[in-house]
Amino acid sequence: EVQLVESGGGLVQPGRSLKLSCAASGFTFSNYGMAWVCQAPTKGLEWVASISTGGGNTYYRDSVKGRFTISRDNAKNTLYLQMDSLRSEDTATYYCARHGDSSPFAYWGQGTLVTVSS
Amino acid sequence: DIQMTQSPSFLSASVGDRVTINCKASQNINRYLNWYQQKLGEAPKLLIYNANSLQTGIPSRFSGSGSGTDFTLTISSLQPEDVATYFCLQHNSWPTFGAGTKLELK
Secondary structure, X not given: XXXXXXXXXXXXXXXXOXXXXXXXXXXOHHHOOEEEXXXXXXXXXXXXXXXXXXXXXXXXXXXXXXXXEEEEEOOOOEEEEEEOOOOHHHOEEEEEEEOOOOOOXXXXXXXXXXXXXX | OOOEEEEOOEEEEOOOOOEEEEEEEOOOOOOXXXXXXXXXXXXXXXXXXXXXXXXOOOOXXXXXXXXXXXXXXXXXXXXXXXXXXXXXXXOOOOOXXXXXXXXXXX
């Protein structure tokens, strides 16, 4: 069974950093592209970043380019999101998602809440 | 970015009803449209991918249709366990989501 478990969320002041992790199990992690998606309170879902199987290709939405870094450790079956220069508008639940054989965003974790506030 | 307009935002229906939810893309996305179900406190679950392909393990009462800009998710006979929020995702280009439809029992 595919399992994705996010961690690392919490309360952080504006301008500070936070690193999210997503522990994967139940599948061969290195075979699949991965992504982060966020959902701000009372708002819709937004794609944040994606990464290829080997980590060599990364993609970001414009609002996080230069501030967030997606990475992965295939030996540890873990996906990361380094979040720097955090802003209040980054407050959201962050989900990691695994791409499928026929479609992206096939499996999701339950999310971790990031609150950016002074 | 491609905008996804989802309707209705709220839906109340009875057990056994046929339920339809719509997503309209701001430009042609071919068939690159997924549907998801999210129950309170749970991870989103993929129901339909590429407009009309049923994900493994999903009951056959769920179906998807459409191509180009207009898409529909249909639940043929609503069950109590279908109470959830449903949302669409286009992956023809940088992915964007619909705002969601909250489905409740009447």
